[in-house]
Amino acid sequence: MLTVHTVDDIRNQVGQWKKQGLTVGLVPTMGYLHEGHESLMQAARKQTDKLVVSIFVNPTQFGPNEDLEAYPRDPEHDRAICARNETDLIFMPDARIMYPEGFQTTVSVSGLTEGLCGRSRPVHFAGVCTVVCKLFNIVNPDFAYFGQKDAQQLAVVTRMAKDLNLPVTVVGCPIIREADGLAKSSRNAYLNGEERRAALSLSRSLQMAQTRFNQGERDSATLRALIMEELGKEPMLRPDYVEVVDSLTLVPVERLSAPALVAVAAFVGKTRLIDNVTLS
Ligand code: AMP
Numbered sequence: 001m002l003t004v005h006t007v008d009d010i011r012n013q014v015g016q017w018k019k020q021g022l023t024v025g026l027v028p029t030m031g032y033l034h035e036g037h038e039s040l041m042q043a044a045r046k047q048t049d050k051l052v053v054s055i056f057v058n059p060t061q062f063g064p065n066e067d068l069e070a071y072p073r074d075p076e077h078d079r080a081i082c083a084r085n086e087t088d089l090i091f092m093p094d095a096r097i098m099y100p101e102g103f104q105t106t107v108s109v110s111g112l113t114e115g116l117c118g119r120s121r122p123v124h125f126a127g128v129c130t131v132v133c134k135l136f137n138i139v140n141p142d143f144a145y146f147g148q149k150d151a152q153q154l155a156v157v158t159r160m161a162k163d164l165n166l167p168v169t170v171v172g173c174p175i176i177r178e179a180d181g182l183a184k185s186s187r188n189a190y191l192n193g194e195e196r197r198a199a200l201s202l203s204r205s206l207q208m209a210q211t212r213f214n215q216g217e218r219d220s221a222t223l224r225a226l227i228m229e230e231l232g233k234e235p236m237l238r239p240d241y242v243e244v245v246d247s248l249t250l251v252p253v254e255r256l257s258a259p260a261l262v263a264v265a266a267f268v269g270k271t272r273l274i275d276n277v278t279l280s
Contacts, residue, residue: 001082001083004089005097014139014140023143024049024052026139028132029056031074033186039147040145048141052141053090057071058131105130107126109129109156109163112152129156129157143171145171146170146173149274199271202273205231220255237267243261244262245260247260259279
């Protein structure tokens with residue numbers, strides 16, 4: 001397993017593979033890897049000949065008051081996780097490589113980025129799209145793997161690749177959870193014991209919505225109220241949003257007919273967590 005830090009090095013390596021007719025899968029991450037990231041690596045491993053994992057804490061997707069500085073990092077642990085998932089190459093650029101002096105281009109997707117996390121994180125998706133577009137151009141993967149955990153990000157990146165005719169297939173992968181239901185996230189590392197317990201009400205409330213949907217409930221206001229009520233029982237938790245949206249357009253729906261994404265975001269202490277379920 002190689003680790004490279006420069007654009008030339010990764011282009012040379014991937015170029016050699018492509019000349020041999022090999023397919024390349026990319027798993028873009030911000031590191032501090034866990035089983036959610038591993039599931040993306042395993043999906044790539046099954047589908048492509050070569051696996052590239054990028055590890056880059058992308059400054060442009062953090063707002064001014066967000067956790068860029070505090071974001072957890074552990075390159076040695078990440079390397080071990082990549083190795084045990086048979087990664088061929090880790091791309092670990094630093095910020096000066098990705099954003100050299102004079103950098104002044106932004107890639108942004110409208111529409112899909114207006115609601116959900118886009119409302120409370122106004123610069124986030126432009127940062128994500130810019131870095132992912134750059135990674136696609138640098139690595140030139142045939143397939144790129146993203147988690148449904150960040151459902152809006154998956155929709156936005158899929159749209160960007162389509163709209164810009166990027167020669168890559170974006171693959172969505174299911175949410176990986178802890179045994180008690182909490183969605184795995186690098187940010188779970190911020191939670192103390194009490195917060196960890198409080199955070200469980202995100203997945204619990206979504207599970208309750210799933211159950212009510214299975215029993216026939218199709219009114220989105222009723223499902224949102226149910227979730228809000230459950231989140232409201234947890235004094236340590238401050239909801240950011242609870243939304244029921246069309247799973248493709250991300251436009252809010254009143255009644256559920258086509259598959260709907262039920263998405264929640266909430267602060268537990270200072271930590272902002274997201275989770276979702278698709279009802280269909
Ligand atoms: P991050 O390092 O948090 O930027 O995440 C990198 C990729 O891993 C994104 O596509 C995420 O959606 C995905 N991911 C993070 N957590 C999970 C999870 N619990 N299950 C599945 N995918 C995940």
